[in-house]
Amino acid sequence: MTSVLVKVPEQAKRGDIIEIKTLISHIMETGYRRTAAGDLVPRDIITSFTCRYNGSEIFRADFFPAISANPFISFFTVAKESGQFEFEWIGDNGFSSSASASITIE
Amino acid sequence: MPRIPPTTRRDFLSLAGSAAVASALPIITVHPTEATPAMLTSVIRNVVGEAQVRSGKVKLDIPPLVENGNTVPMTVSVASPMTKDDHVKSIHVFNEKNPQPNIGNFHIGPWAGRAQISTRIRLADSQKVVAIAQLSDGSFWSGSADVVVTLAACTEEIN
Numbered sequence: 001m002t003s004v005l006v007k008v009p010e011q012a013k014r015g016d017i018i019e020i021k022t023l024i025s026h027i028m029e030t031g032y033r034r035t036a037a038g039d040l041v042p043r044d045i046i047t048s049f050t051c052r053y054n055g056s057e058i059f060r061a062d063f064f065p066a067i068s069a070n071p072f073i074s075f076f077t078v079a080k081e082s083g084q085f086e087f088e089w090i091g092d093n094g095f096s097s098s099a100s101a102s103i104t105i106e
Numbered sequence: 107m108p109r110i111p112p113t114t115r116r117d118f119l120s121l122a123g124s125a126a127v128a129s130a131l132p133i134i135t136v137h138p139t140e141a142t143p144a145m146l147t148s149v150i151r152n153v154v155g156e157a158q159v160r161s162g163k164v165k166l167d168i169p170p171l172v173e174n175g176n177t178v179p180m181t182v183s184v185a186s187p188m189t190k191d192d193h194v195k196s197i198h199v200f201n202e203k204n205p206q207p208n209i210g211n212f213h214i215g216p217w218a219g220r221a222q223i224s225t226r227i228r229l230a231d232s233q234k235v236v237a238i239a240q241l242s243d244g245s246f247w248s249g250s251a252d253v254v255v256t257l258a259a260c261t262e263e264i265n
Contacts, residue, residue, distance in 0.1 A: 017219035030228070032205045058218070061225075062211040066204050068177040068226040075212070078219040 002026065006087055008101040012079035020051065020059075021074040024089055024097060030065035046071055046091035054083040079105055146200055149207040150238065153198050154246045159238060164197075164249030166237045175229040175259035182212075184221035184239045184247070194221040195240045203233040216242075228259035 007021040024046070031043025043065065051059040059075050071089075087099045150159070167181040184194045193216040199209040212223045221239070229235070232254045239247050 030205070053217075058215070060213040061223075064206055064208040064210060066201060066206065066209040066228045068228050072224075072226050074224040075214065076218050076220040076222055078217055080217070 002097045004087075004089075004097060004099045006085070006099050006101050008085050008103055009079075010102075011104045011106060014079060014081075014105050016079045017076050018079050018103075019074060019076055020085065021072070022049075022051075022087055022099075023070060023072045025070050026089075026091065026095070028063075028065065028067060028069040028071065032065065044092045044095075046089050046095060048090045049073060050088045050090075051075070052086045052088075053077060054081065079103060081105055143202055146202050146207045146236070149200060150198075150236070153211075153238065154240075157244065157246050159246040159248050161248050161250075163247040164237050164239050166199075166235060166249045166251040168235060168251045168253050170252065171254045171256075172229070173256045175231075175255040175257055177226045178229050178253065178255075179224070180227050180235070181222065181224040182237045182239075182249075186221045186239075186241065188216055188219055188221055190216050191242065193242045194218075195242055197221070197223060198238045198240075199227070200236045200238070201227075201229065201233055202235075203231040204229065209235070229253060229255045230258050231255060 003025045005023040009018050012018050026046050027044060028046065029041055029044040031041070033041045035041060045065055046063050049061045049063065049071070050057060058077050061073060063071060082103060082105045085101045085103065089097045163185045165183045168178060172178050182197050182199060184197065186192065186194045188194065194214055196214065197212045200207050201209055209227050210225065214221060234250055234252050236248055236250045241247065
């Protein structure tokens with residue numbers, strides 16, 4: 001079961017620079033580890049993360065196995081209008097997860 | 107007098123036999139494939155193309171000494187006014203000695219207000235981490251940090 005945490009300020013003033021933080025539970029198996037028997041454990045990572053603000057993409061990241069398990073990302077954006085942030089994670093083996101958060105501009 | 111169980115010839119032989127079997131098991135030593143500084147250079151070339159990478163503007167915040175290479179907090183910030191005409195388009199982070207030189211690519215724009223990202227990364231060894239930023243005028247700037255790792259990540263065995 002994937003669990004997701006996103007942190008977006010509920011309210012902001014127009015023009016404020018706000019920080020957005022996201023955390024998602026995922027093993028991020030590198031594909032370089034071996035079992036005690038010597039078998040390579042296949043790679044299973046999140047490969048991409050996207051954030052949209054009222055439909056337009058404001059942040060996108062490509063992940064590699066060097067991103068830690070349970071990827072945490074923080075980034076900034078200018079609060080321009082009230083609305084919705086949508087977050088999407090896509091990964092190996094058809095992994096996909098999404099979340100959203102809303103913001104009110106005073 | 108306490109009786110010591112006599113070691114029979116049969117006991118001895120079966121013990122010796124099992125010891126021999128155990129030592130005959132293959133001992134697997136894993137030599138992790140390691141990104142070399144040459145691989146790092148070629149991966150950076152893939153991103154920047156023929157452009158020159160100048161050092162400066164990019165600040166890479168990583169603790170200089172980390173105990174656990176599995177989660178190393180990292181913040182990259184780029185000195186930029188983040189206006190329509192002068193902003194950071196993307197930030198690329200690389201390493202020298204993990205099995206793979208890439209860590210992550212982060213695409214931002216003038217709407218970000220501040221060119222700064224944070225995440226947590228894995229480091230397989232003590233090494234140099236490099237961040238490169240692409241600006242809106244097409245120039246590339248880099249910053250780096252040296253990290254000493256006591257417990258390595260990525261290639262350990264699963265039990």
